[in-house]
Amino acid sequence: MSAGKRSNEPLVWLLFGVGGFFAAFFLPVHVLFYGLLFPSGLVHAPGYQATLALVRHPLARLYLFALLTLCFFHAAHRMRLTMSDVLNLRHLNTVLAFLCYGGAIVGTVFTVWLLMTV
């Protein structure tokens, strides 16, 4: 490995790292409110129109884009490493990378479409 090439992993690692930050700090807030507190009636839920108006705000769109896509890439990286090491599929590394990061890219495209059309 002395004359080898520096890895291109920094790109996916950085997305994984920033995505981990979003997944740890912001995603649980959404799950708490939209998954538990609003449906159970413990906290008064904003109406559909109010939520839609909020989502249509450019800053909210930017935030949701970052939140969703970075979480996709975080999950993709974690899934890839879990499958390659825990399931011992290191020999399928290229296929796993294609499937996991490919899935995150599909998720990103879908997110952009959703946020542009909502």
Add this chain to the structure above:
Amino acid sequence: MSDTIILEVARFNPERGGEPSYESFEVPLRPDWMVLDGLNHIKDQLDGSLTFRWSCRMGICGSCGMMINGVPTLTCESLLINYAPGPVRVGPLDHFPVVKDLVVDLDDFLAKLQKVRPWVVRKDDFKPPREFMQSPAQLEAFHQFSLCINCTLCYAACPVSGLDPNFLGPAAIALAHRYNLDSRDQGVEDRLDIVSQHEGIWDCTVVGECSVVCPKNVDPSLAIQQLKLTATKEWFKSFLLPRGKH
């Protein structure tokens, strides 16, 4: 409490062939005995053919690392009485080829260690008129990583080392980091060429067991994560400023 304890010791003799197996020995359970003392009792009194490495008996030389009940441990620092009533299972370090009984082959580790150039590298012809001066803060930057005794417990603890024999591994990367952080050193680029490859830092999945088992409280996992950040910065910089080879 019984005054003896059973040591189940891994046996393997390549000249006789066969599968590695465990052999039980009954040794005195003295309150001041380490597991290494038990092994030495076996060698002196019960079976002189038992083979294992040891030297300093005080956690400095790093040669008596073995798996004790499945955990990579320095046998000279582990009181036998802590494993009472036993039995205690002692085996060679995981993830290394076994030479005989409890002795593992460290050639691969030593080759990896040499690759990261773990010494002060100077690119200029600067000949200091006296020793290099270093402030306490500059020393503090690398001090903990300099405490590594090359005992390779971290390699035995690291699941990635088990999965990928080409992984540079915790100790070699921590020592690369130690010299990168040294204010006297100019070899950062050379070392980044080695550690920034896939089999360097990027193979690490931050399990963190290396830092848990280290008998000198070095934190190789931290070294790897800090190097990932450095390598990432360099990776982005290489697009902005194409890097000329030195």
